Amino acid sequence: MASISATILCMIFFFSIITSTFSASVVEDLANLQPPPDFNSTITTNCLRNPSLRYCNSSPAALNEIFKSTIVASHLCNESKNPNCVESFPKIDLGSRPKITPLYLSFTFFWKFCPLTILSIDLSNNSIKGSFPVDVLHCTQIQALDLSHNGLSGDVPIHSFSPLTNLTRLNLSYNHFSESKISETEFFKRFDASSFLHSGLLPDRNKFTIRAVFLLVCFPISVIVMVGCFGWLCFRRPDLLPRAFGRQNKFTPPMLKAATGGFSRKNLVGKSEGVDIYRGVLRDGSEARIEIYWDDDISRESRQRFVEECKVLAQLRHKNIVRVLGWCNGRRLRAIVTEWMEAKNVEIWLLGSSPPWKHRLKILMGVVEGVCYLQEEWPQVGYDLRTASLMLSDDLEPLISRFKVADQSSSTRKIYKFGVFLLELIVNRMSSDELESGEQGFIDHIRVHYPGNIRKLIDEKMKVTENSIDRVRQIIGIGLMCTDQSSNHQLHLGQICDMIIRAYESWDVLESPTHKRSHGDRGKGHKDIQS
């Protein structure tokens, strides 16, 4: 009570001065009024009565500032419509007074000596910009502070609040402060969220909700969608994925559908029971031959066997072996995808064009190379050497194109088949007139004329020179040896291949002694064929 009465006394003293010049503005008063001569002693007296007054510990040099702060106080008291100015001066009400509020906030000396009677400060709705008005916090005794609806930004000086132990109402709503740990600070726990609405201090509930919605709904959905897309691509169109993801050799029904233009008729190049052969274009632009087996009910085991076989076939690499690009093991269809070649089969070639000896020899050597490769590298892979199954490219390169993995047929059987192929290639079957009697009849017919009457066996269109007739005889001899099942079990297919290759090389040397090539690095390649 003592402190308040002391302040009152002091205020009354100045109020009398100020009322006389009231029409003047606070700025004019501050410029014109001087402290009276006994001001020093008045203050000293006040401080003796109430040492808690804010100016009591200041230096004598601050006298002028103290005087000016009383001028500002008297103006503020009236502006704030306090009932008993200046005696008991409980509030600073500058709410919605944007014209004068910044001015009063700029009087640092006033806030420094903030009168103890003030319990409430309202500075709301004044478009105050910039950082938090820290000077206001010198009024540590206040119970209410409203800074809502301003443009304040930056950090709230959390630690400067701690002396304001009596502060029970605080409003910082509608500002642009930086988000801070206000809700975790002990001091601010007495205020609820309505003190900080849209202040920027607390995480925005809307933003939070949006984020929560995003995290809880959109994010999982987008992840699911992405995983779904990725899965769809992996399982249906791995060819659309970057190479690293796609499983090589593995084709899916949608990939085949895309490659064949939806299994369109115009891409269907061949058809037999249960098998459709398409010409397709793969995603990398290359053409492929797609052999499709439409089978619904096929056992799990045979499916697995099919895939295992395809895995082996896809590893075969030889110029005389059709390149298997991959396979498809779909629920409704299985398929083997091989490289596309403009090729006819050897049977048609033989019947159609009665090819000359040197072309036949080229085919023969190609097949021997292919067979040699398979024999050495992939002995478990069987192949079909019938002239009808053997393909022939435009540049007369034969291609073994039908295979059987885990071939159970004996070595004897393989050699027999190889022999039949040799004979079929060289001896024109048509000319034999023995079509009805089948393979054995064909072989018997050859035996009748071998070795004396070779010319009777071969087509004259083969243009065999006297030089070459011995070679033809040699090959037919090997063919007959292979087809003689009573004796061929002593042979090995590799040996037979070697035999043919050696014979061929010796002819080669004989033919071109002047153009003799190095045989060492030629290996088993026989591109240049001389008759």
Ligand SMILES: *[C@@H]1O[C@H](CO)[C@@H](O)[C@H](O)[C@H]1NC(C)=O
């Ligand atoms: C004010 O009074 C005190 C003693 O009461 C004295 O020490 C000080 O010098 C005086 N200051 C002025 C500016 O007169």
Ligand SMILES: *[C@@H]1O[C@H](CO)[C@@H](O)[C@H](O)[C@H]1NC(C)=O
């Ligand atoms: C107080 O301020 C009001 C304007 O808010 C003014 O009209 C009035 O004259 C002032 N009264 C005194 C006593 O200064």
Ligand SMILES: *[C@@H]1O[C@H](CO)[C@@H](O)[C@H](O)[C@H]1NC(C)=O
């Ligand atoms: C803010 O002040 C303006 C006038 O300056 C007034 O129209 C408006 O209603 C006030 N808003 C609040 C929330 O007090």
Ligand SMILES: *[C@@H]1O[C@H](CO)[C@@H](O)[C@H](O)[C@H]1NC(C)=O
């Ligand atoms: C808070 O109020 C009490 C009693 O009214 C008073 O004694 C104390 O000094 C006040 N605290 C401050 C920091 O002014």
Ligand SMILES: *[C@@H]1O[C@H](CO)[C@@H](O)[C@H](O)[C@H]1NC(C)=O
């Ligand atoms: C702070 O001010 C806002 C806007 O004027 C108001 O909605 C809110 O209730 C106030 N909060 C408190 C604690 O008075």
